[in-house]
Amino acid sequence: RAAAPRGSWSSDSSGSSGSWEPLYRVVLLGDPGVGKTSLVNLFAGVQERDLLEQHGEAAYKRTLSVDGEETTLLVMDAWEPEQRGEESRRRSQCLQVGNAYIIVYSITDRGSFESASELRIQLRHARQAEDIPIILVGNKTDLVRCREVSVEEGRACAVVFDCKFIETSAALQHNVAELFEGVVRQIRLRRGGKEA
Ligand code: GDP
Numbered sequence: 228r229a230a231a232p233r234g235s236w237s238s239d240s241s242g243s244s245g246s247w248e249p250l251y252r253v254v255l256l257g258d259p260g261v262g263k264t265s266l267v268n269l270f271a272g273v274q275e276r277d278l279l280e281q282h283g284e285a286a287y288k289r290t291l292s293v294d295g296e297e298t299t300l301l302v303m304d305a306w307e308p309e310q311r312g313e314e315s316r317r318r319s320q321c322l323q324v325g326n327a328y329i330i331v332y333s334i335t336d337r338g339s340f341e342s343a344s345e346l347r348i349q350l351r352h353a354r355q356a357e358d359i360p361i362i363l364v365g366n367k368t369d370l371v372r373c374r375e376v377s378v379e380e381g382r383a384c385a386v387v388f389d390c391k392f393i394e395t396s397a398a399l400q401h402n403v404a405e406l407f408e409g410v411v412r413q414i415r416l417r418r419g420g421k422e423a
Contacts, residue, residue, distance in 0.1 A: 250288070250299045251414050254321050256306050256346045257331035258339040262366040265397035266331065267304045270407050293411045300410065302329075322353035327360040327410050334365045334394065335373040340380070347388045360413030361390035364406060369396040 255263040264285075271287035290299045306321055330346050332339040343363060350361065365381040367373075378394060385392035391409060395402040 248290075248297075248299055250301055251326040252324050253300050253302045253327045253329060253410055254306070254325035255302065255304050255329050255331060256321065256343075256350070257329075257364075258333075258336070258342045259308050261331045261333040261336065261339050262395075262397045263304050263306065263331050266329075266364070266366065266395065266403060266406070267302050269397060269400060269403045270300075270302055291407060291411055293408045296415075298411045298414065300407065302407075319353070322350055325359065327362075327414050329362050329364055329406070329410065330390070331364045331366055332376070333367045334376045334381070335367050335370045337375040340365075340376045340384070344384060344388065347390065358417055360410065360417060361388070362406065362409060362413065363388070363390050363392045365392075365394040366397060368394045368401065369399045 255267060257263050267285070267287055271289060285305065286301050286303045288299060288301045290297050303321070303324070305317060307315065307317055309315070309318065328350060330343045330350075332343040334340075347361065347363075350359070363381065363385045365376060365378070381394065382392050391413060393402055393406050393409060395406055397403060
């Protein structure tokens, strides 16, 4: 991984030597059009995009205060769709670098829900035996009349795949802060023992 462009896959090292703060990489997965970029933009905030964009890859760093404690997340929106079963370096990197994953589907697109299950399986293969936090996200809840995937189906899928579940609307900014706070809590739950 030494050859990776600085800032893209490596953590921030912009000269702030001294205080070392833990930084957790959170990778967004999901079909095109489900709302990954919209969710990450809300996370980053329109004003304060600490943005490293190269070739359509984007990573946004932000420190969140959750339950009275600060945690810095680097959220990566770099997933690309599979093209005719072809192996992709970026895809395998995405599956390797995350400390946590957000798998997004659109509640208006059953195909994207099926893709979410496939992504969960790919992730399990890529990171066997690792207990990585995964949040399944049903986005676009504002599009009530176009709903193709029920809340119950989403929840049941999360149970089967042993991940957390939340429905969001990036358009209405509903449950988006809760999503990222949930990621922080899931990371903290697993933190004890694994690192200092
Ligand atoms: P990505 O390809 O997964 O990154 O998806 P984008 O964030 O680019 O979103 C794809 C399209 O869906 C855009 O036109 C967004 O404005 C729209 N979109 C994203 N989230 C929502 C949502 O919660 N509700 C609605 N109605 N549209 C959304």
